[in-house]
Amino acid sequence: MKAWTFGDQAGLESLRLADLPTPQPKAGETLVRVHAAALNNRDLQALRGTYGPRKPEDRILLSDGVGTIVAIEGENHGLAPGQRVIAPHFAGWIDGPFTPAIFAQDVGISRDGWLAEYICLPTASLIALPAAVTDEVAVTLAAAGTTAWHGLVEFGGVKPGDLVLAPGTGGVAIMALHIAKALGAQVAITSSSDDKLDRCRALGADFTVNYRTRPDWAAALLEQTGGRGADIVIDTIGLGEIEQTLAVAAANGRIALIGGLSGAPGHAPNMFGMIGKNLTLKGITSGSRAMLADLVDVVAANGITPLVDRTFPFAEADQACAHLDRGGHMGKVVVTV
Structure with a gap:
């Protein structure tokens, strides 16, 4: 072969x-x-x-x-x-x-x-x-889909009305957008491309921020939401932006740490925001067959493409x-x- x-x-x-x-x-x-x-x-x-x-x-x-x-x-x-x-x-x-x-x-x-x-x-x-x-x-579905499902559902406990932040427009972030919207949540997306953000809004994103024009993207998102933070963050960025991630999270928020696209070796982030908001930070490494089976059911029932x-x-x-x-x-x- x-x-x-x-x-x-x-x-x-x-x-x-x-x-x-x-x-x-x-x-x-x-x-x-x-x-x-x-x-x-x-x-x-x-x-x-x-x-x-x-x-x-x-x-x-x-x-x-x-x-x-x-x-x-x-x-x-x-x-x-x-x-x-x-x-x-x-x-x-x-x-x-x-x-x-x-x-x-x-x-x-x-x-x-x-x-x-x-x-x-x-x-x-x-x-x-x-x-x-x-x-x-x-x-x-297998890698990006199950990873997003693990972070949103198994760990995050997403429910209708929650605000989910999925930084970026890669496979996991876009999959998180699809799943969260199907389960009744609101979704915020960040990108350096206005064209990509336009496409995300067409896919159902409720809030979008261009982090190139607004390096203080956490503050920009809070401005759009009227100060409401994210209940769940599907964090594909990593520790290089963790202070902003903590700042944009709501009290009792759940942060699923999935990626490490930013953060230099030796970088020591200020994690105090976790304590002040009672946040939970968890590493997520994809998921099980049972999680993937549940995702397939939701995809089929909701016509997710x-x-x-x-x-x-x-x-x-x-x-x-x-x-x-x-x-x-x-x-x-x-x-x-």
């Missing part, structure tokens, strides 16, 4: 299109024919050798994908050949609380990913898709990585297989 592999992890140019044997499912595994896969920022970090330990050069990339079951070895868990399926990228995290052991089954990192014609996955991790959830929707920035054919997966790396995207970047 054809597959894209990490190579020597010296940069995006390390990506290699290879001919590999089609994987054969072991007991407890299912062989899936891949329809499409989606990129995440961590894929670029891994290609540069900056995301965890070095991977085998023939390790296949990408954590998000959708496909059709070809063969099941062992217990079928209610599944059958011909069904369309997705899986969480932590393929061993079926339910329950987080444990570091989940990193041993990280699809596209510690085990082969979706950027190939076929993939083998633990059968217990697979989720059958309803007809209402198309391939284009399903391919966006996550934003796809651009779709590339399989032969141009290297160009898809370059496109994501340039940073002008909004939503997900997808590769069809």
Whole structure:
């Protein structure tokens, strides 16, 4: 089969299109024919050798994908050949609380990913898709969708009328916008692009701030809301802006720390605002199969169509990585297989 592999992890140019044997499912595994896969920022970090330990050069990339079951070895868990399926990228995290052991089954990192014609996955991790959830929707859900769901629902306890802040316009932020609006919350988005903010308002964002024209974006958002802070923050920024994040959070707010795009080594942020507002700050590392299954149900029931920035054919997966790396995207970047 054809597959894209990490190579020597010296940069995006390390990506290699290879001919590999089609994987054969072991007991407890299912062989899936891949329809499409989606990129995440961590894929670029891994290609540069900056995301965890070095991977085998023939390790296949990408954590998000959708496909059709070809063969099941062992217990079928209610599944059958011909069904369309997705899986969480932590393929061993079926339910329950987080444990570091989940990193041993990280699809596209510690085990082969979706950027190939076929993939083998633990059968217990697979989720059958309803007809209402198309391939284009399903391919966006596993990493960014489950991460947003974990922060908003499992940790944040989002409810109708809450104000959610999702900085940025990447996959997690836009997914948080879709989910929060479907669950009845208001949403604030920040970006350095007025064009992207216009598109976010078209998607349902209630408040928007250009942080380039308003570096004091927290104050700008509070001006728009009449002083009301965010009940939940899906924080993809990191510690470099944490003082503003604390300032914009409402009393008893929940901050889901997901990304680390800002903050220099040695930076010691002032965290006193957490105490004064009784805030909760929690690191979020994607989610379980159970969380992804709940998200699929909400997506199907509400007709959510996550934003796809651009779709590339399989032969141009290297160009898809370059496109994501340039940073002008909004939503997900997808590769069809």
